Structure formats: C-alpha cells, structure tokens
Amino acid sequence: MKDSKLRVLLPADRIQARIREMGEEISRDYPDGNLHFICILKGACFFLTDLARAMKRDVFVDFMGISTYGKGKSTSGEVKVTKDLDISLEGADVLVVEDIVDSGITLNYLMHVLEQRKPKSLRIAALLDKPERRVRTVPVTYVGFQIPDQFVVGYGLDYAEKYRNLDDICVLEGPEEEA
Ligand code: IMP
Numbered sequence: 001m002k003d004s005k006l007r008v009l010l011p012a013d014r015i016q017a018r019i020r021e022m023g024e025e026i027s028r029d030y031p032d033g034n035l036h037f038i039c040i041l042k043g044a045c046f047f048l049t050d051l052a053r054a055m056k057r058d059v060f061v062d063f064m065g066i067s068t069y070g071k072g073k074s075t076s077g078e079v080k081v082t083k084d085l086d087i088s089l090e091g092a093d094v095l096v097v098e099d100i101v102d103s104g105i106t107l108n109y110l111m112h113v114l115e116q117r118k119p120k121s122l123r124i125a126a127l128l129d130k131p132e133r134r135v136r137t138v139p140v141t142y143v144g145f146q147i148p149d150q151f152v153v154g155y156g157l158d159y160a161e162k163y164r165n166l167d168d169i170c171v172l173e174g175p176e177e178e179a
C-alpha cells in the first residue's frame with residue numbers, strides 16, 4: 001500500500017454511526033415478513049455484516065457475485081453473474097445491499113434479474129452514491145453517503161483487490177490515479 005496516497009474521506013466512526021441509523025430506519029420500514037439482504041460480492045460484504053447487526057429484527061442473508069469492473073477504475077459496461085443466490089426470493093421482501101452506486105450499470109442489470117424471481121418487494125440500500133456518474137437510472141431507497149466523483153477505497157471497496165480491509169473510506173491519490 002506504500003506507492004499510493006490515501007486521504008480519509010469518511011472515518012470509521014462516521015460510517016458506523018450512519019449504518020446504525022440506516023439499520024433503525026430499515027427495521028421500521030419492514031416491521032414484519034421475511035426480509036432478505038442480498039449482498040453484492042465482494043465490496044458490499046463489510047457493509048452487509050454491519051447493517052445486518054444494526055437491524056432490530058431477523059434478516060436472511062444471501063450472496064450474489066457480479067463482475068463489471070476489471071483491475072482499473074472504469075467499467076467495461078459488461079455485467080456477468082459469477083455466483084447466484086442460494087435461497088428463493090419468491091414472496092419475500094428483498095433489499096439489495098451494495099457498496100457504491102456509480103454508473104448504475106450493475107444495479108440496473110441486477111434489478112431486472114431479481115424482478116424475475118418474483119419477490120414481494122425489491123429495494124436497494126447502498127452505502128455510497130456518486131450521483132454525478134450515473135448513466136443508467138437506478139432507484140436507490142437507502143443511501144449512506146453521497147460522495148463526489150472521486151475513486152474511493154476501504155471498508156470493502158478495492159482498487160485491483162487492494163485496500164478492502166481499511167476501516168475508513170479513503171480517496172486513492174498518487175501514481176495509480178491515472179490507471
Ligand atoms: P456501477 O455499475 O458503475 O454503478 O459500479 C458499481 C461497482 O463498481 C461497485 O459495486 C464497485 O465495485 C465499483 N466501483 C464504482 N466506483 C468505485 C470506487 O470509487 N471505488 C471502488 N469501486 C468502485
């Protein structure tokens with residue numbers, strides 16, 4: 001991690017405080033019924049585990065692998081399901097848990113896929129939102145933080161698989177910036 005500079009954008013305590021608020025809000029919005037959290041691997045797994053523990057009710061947890069980004073910072077626009085769900089969504093309230101909504105290409109595609117599984121309801125919770133970058137419409141019901149158009153790492157987010165295990169969310173600056 002020594003070749004690039006990391007500038008803290010969202011410190012760990014702010015992230016955790018916001019996730020506790022989100023957990024309370026989502027718990028109020030779903031007082032009963034089966035609620036499924038769908039974690040989009042790999043970036044969202046840190047957010048999912050903290051959000052699930054901030055919930056005041058039971059949740060089912062399942063995982064979906066999607067690939068859009070390669071090793072760099074820009075999307076190819078191609079979306080591929082690399083790991084599918086284990087549990088049926090039919091008749092369930094479903095919350096897609098995502099780390100960041102950027103162009104919207106990934107979630108726009110995924111929402112079409114998940115709608116075909118006949119859930120009772122389908123919404124998105126994203127920790128981060130970069131609205132300036134949107135090229136596809138995506139309805140994001142729960143947003144942790146809106147951030148400017150900067151590439152961020154940490155708390156699950158990576159650059160070429162690095163930096164996921166940082167507690168803070170940081171802007172990546174330095175030699176890798178133009179990659
Ligand atoms: P989208 O399809 O362009 O909305 O991209 C969504 C995915 O791109 C996210 O789930 C992330 O994996 C990745 N991504 C977008 N912006 C960033 C960033 O700033 N840092 C790290 N990953 C990002």
Ligand code: MG
Pocket residue numbers: 040041042043044099100
């Ligand atoms: Mg992702």
